[in-house]
Amino acid sequence: METRFLAIAELVEAPSAAVVVDVMRAFTVAAWAFAQGAEKIVLAKSLDEALALKARHPDWVALKDGPLATGFDTVNSPGVLRSVDLGGRTVVQKTTAGTVGALAVKEASLVLCAGFVVAEATARLLRTRGCGSVTFVVTGDDGRADEDLACAQYIAQRATGAGADAAEFLRRAAESRAAAELTEGVRQGAHPDDVALCLELDRFPFAMVAALEDSLMVLRPCAVPSLTDEASI
Numbered sequence: 001m002e003t004r005f006l007a008i009a010e011l012v013e014a015p016s017a018a019v020v021v022d023v024m025r026a027f028t029v030a031a032w033a034f035a036q037g038a039e040k041i042v043l044a045k046s047l048d049e050a051l052a053l054k055a056r057h058p059d060w061v062a063l064k065d066g067p068l069a070t071g072f073d074t075v076n077s078p079g080v081l082r083s084v085d086l087g088g089r090t091v092v093q094k095t096t097a098g099t100v101g102a103l104a105v106k107e108a109s110l111v112l113c114a115g116f117v118v119a120e121a122t123a124r125l126l127r128t129r130g131c132g133s134v135t136f137v138v139t140g141d142d143g144r145a146d147e148d149l150a151c152a153q154y155i156a157q158r159a160t161g162a163g164a165d166a167a168e169f170l171r172r173a174a175e176s177r178a179a180a181e182l183t184e185g186v187r188q189g190a191h192p193d194d195v196a197l198c199l200e201l202d203r204f205p206f207a208m209v210a211a212l213e214d215s216l217m218v219l220r221p222c223a224v225p226s227l228t229d230e231a232s233i
């Protein structure tokens with residue numbers, strides 16, 4: 001498997017397979033939304049689109065990063081989301097980096113959204129799909145966010161069958177600027193447990209696949225074969 005690591009601005013053509021990584025916090029939040037029962041997540045292009053979708057579908061749950069704002073139901077925080085019952089609900093998510101990254105590769109044949117909480121399931125899905133070439137989109141800080149790069153490199157190593165010791169990758173994420181900003185309260189709409197929740201390796205057994213549905217980019221959880229099943233594929 002050939003792997004490359006690009007910032008959003010470096011994406012010039014649609015990759016065949018893309019893994020969009022946002023550890024802090026968009027795709028940790030997305031995974032928690034599914035764990036709390038959400039059926040799907042619509043990745044909105046803009047705050048206006050998120051609000052328009054919410055107006056059209058009042059039962060949908062709209063969230064954005066930063067502080068809670070008028071018209072939105074909640075914030076981009078795993079610590080907040082983990083105590084919200086989202087059974088059967090549709091979530092609309094708009095964030096600064098993660099959702100933008102996923103929309104930038106919407107034409108790719110396979111789009112996975114990932115963080116450490118779904119790392120192994122994501123790597124396993126890449127392996128079982130037999131992807132020859134995978135583009136990892138490092139969403140944060142114009143591609144320099146070390147929590148996203150570390151997670152992307154870890155998933156890439158797991159996907160290519162190379163044994164990878166997670167500890168060093170998690171240490172880099174724990175020492176990233178995003179982690180410091182969340183801990184110090186620079187980033188708003190945060191819960192004290194957010195950093196710890198973003199660093200929970202393989203908290204969930206599913207991967208997350210995004211695809212266009214009626215012109216909207218929709219993220220859904222995807223069960224992946226267990227290690228035993230994989231051995232017999």
Ligand SMILES: O=C(O)[C@H](CS(=O)(=O)O)OP(=O)(O)O
Pocket residue numbers: 022024025026027065066076095096097098099140187188
């Ligand atoms: O909510 C987040 O952590 C960030 C927003 S910001 O960098 O704090 O402005 O958004 P994300 O797209 O989840 O990285």
Ligand SMILES: [Mg+2]
Pocket residue numbers: 022023024025026097098139140145178
């Ligand atoms: Mg981020």
